Amino acid sequence: MLRHEDNVRVTRSGPGTPLGRLLRAYWQPVALVSEMPEDRPVKAVRVMSEDLVLFRRDEVSVEVGEGGSAAAVPTGEWGLVGRYCAHRGVDLSYGRRENGGLRCLYHGWLYGPDGRCLEQPAEPEHSSFAEKVRIPSYPCVERNGIVFAYLGAGDPPPFPAYDCFRAPESYTFAFKGRWQCNWLQGLEGGIDPSHVSFLHRFVGEDPREAYGQQFSEEVAGTGKKLSELVGDNFRPDIEVEGAEHGLRVFALRDLTEDVRHVRITNLVFPNAFVVPFGNSKSFCQWHVPIDDENHYWFMILYDFEEVTDQETLLTQRLREVSLPDYRPLRNRTNDWGFDPTEQRELTYTGMGLDINVHDQWAVESMGPVQDRTVERLGVSDRAVTANRRLLLKAIDSFENGNPVPGLPLDVESAEELTGPPAIDTVTPAEDWERAWRERESERRRRSPWAGRDVRRAQC
Incomplete structure (x- = not known):
């Protein structure tokens, strides 16, 4: 048998708990590759009491040529970010996949796979507000049909x-x-x-x-x-x-x-x-x-x-x-x-x-x-x-x-x-x-x- 306090210690895994910090130090499975819809590979996932969105980064905008023209190239990589827009709390699992990230349907805020806000279309052109906004993000890798994520601190x-x-x-x-x-x-x-x-x-x-x-x-x-x-x-x-x-x-x-x-x-x-x-x-x-x-x-x-x-x-x-x-x-x-x-x-x-x-x-x-x-x-x-x-x-x-x-x-x-x-x-x-x-x-x-x-x- 365990003492009550030890039973709590080995079963509670939410953010900030001792067990939660330990589990987050390891790569953890978050989804099957086969469960991601082919026409729109975006899915809400909940892991250790955190609400997140997993998406395939099929297209990333990259700079090519001296003129700075952009071209979209497939990557096949994955992004995992917080589920809710930092602006008004809208659900990003319905967001549009654009430029390797997710764009919120409500006001068009665009988030990269690293959680940074890249665009805020309704804000003044000279605004630097987007640089101050970031939602949770976690690195992902694919291994034999499963997408694994690292939800811990520091480098995975x-x-x-x-x-x-x-x-x-x-x-x-x-x-x-x-x-x-x-x-x-x-x-x-x-x-x-x-x-x-x-x-x-x-x-x-x-x-x-x-x-x-x-x-x-x-x-x-x-x-x-x-x-x-x-x-x-x-x-x-x-x-x-x-x-x-x-x-x-x-x-x-x-x-x-x-x-x-x-x-x-x-x-x-x-x-x-x-x-x-x-x-x-x-x-x-x-x-x-x-x-x-x-x-x-x-x-x-x-x-x-x-x-x-x-x-x-x-x-x-x-x-x-x-x-x-x-x-x-x-x-x-x-x-x-x-x-x-x-x-x-x-x-x-x-x-x-x-x-x-x-x-x-x-x-x-x-x-x-x-x-x-x-x-x-x-x-x-x-x-x-x-x-x-x-x-x-x-x-x-x-x-x-x-x-x-x-x-x-x-x-x-x-x-x-x-x-x-x-x-x-x-x-x-x-x-x-x-x-x-x-x-x-x-x-x-x-x-x-x-x-x-x-x-x-x-x-």
Whole structure:
């Protein structure tokens, strides 16, 4: 359990809060590239209780020639600025894209992607008033289908060399979803290795061809599907160790005296995790506050062996959400689709085949902000308790100007933040650590893309 003041400290992320300042020091996902309208790529977004506007800077006016004539050139870059005009508070998400910026519809004030007011057409020609006006702005970059923004102070840090960023885009798939609860509940669900033995199990024959089908794949060398294996072995030994990226979590299940199932997941500090997704895939998933009672998860799935069928995956995922806000069709308003007959005869939850819904129910059912002062944690919650200790320590450390996990200070240190390996394999019980490292190295050697730099995999 946590003290009330600590629970507040790790859940409140608005501007000026200790947690908010820490989260803003890292690049954070703010939108999918695929959700931006093609005819007018401008969208209102809310991140950590800040209302902003994201837009593609398709045209920028540049000076050419001695005469100072201007020409519009495409850039494909992104701008992220405050949502409301500094003049009279009008909503800039309806603004016109002009000269690489947004022009307010009310009085024509033009804002650049750096938030500076560039034009005030109704003001006198000699006026310098525009030079005094600026709205919030944040740098953005696009990585494998997601637009990331840096909302912190000073210069942004370099991007780590994690697999989800290094994988060629054709080997990846990006998506998002909106959950009605605090961000930390979503993150803690992802780093809890023991819940998979119950939440995602089947009581009948597993017919799954939906999202989560990796639980229907046979674990090599066992003759069992993953869902069956973890369901039969519901008391794993859980070990947690610190890492440059945050935490590495081991769930170890002894299948016989000589054989061990090894599942390794990772906390990518402060608000993401990396988990295995079948035999050749992994994904990194960020949990980003909208406000203190709602958040989005953003995911980059990456495949070490095959080009990703992005169209099929997108069609599959869009069947489960309502647009434009990516709210799951199964949610609190309809009891997450709970069916008591299904719970008796097919799935452990009675909430369909999509494992995202299972996870969503678990964390949303706690309420908008979980009261951690009344929970009772056990040995199987080691990863959760380790993360909370790390988070509280990092908040204090960042406040005092000291280093925090997963935040590179320069390009060289960013290059050291690699992987992290996410493993689902069977090994000899005695020499399991050496075995998983060797198999991970071999997987990277076989990969069309990861094998290009095996030495940096940090296995």
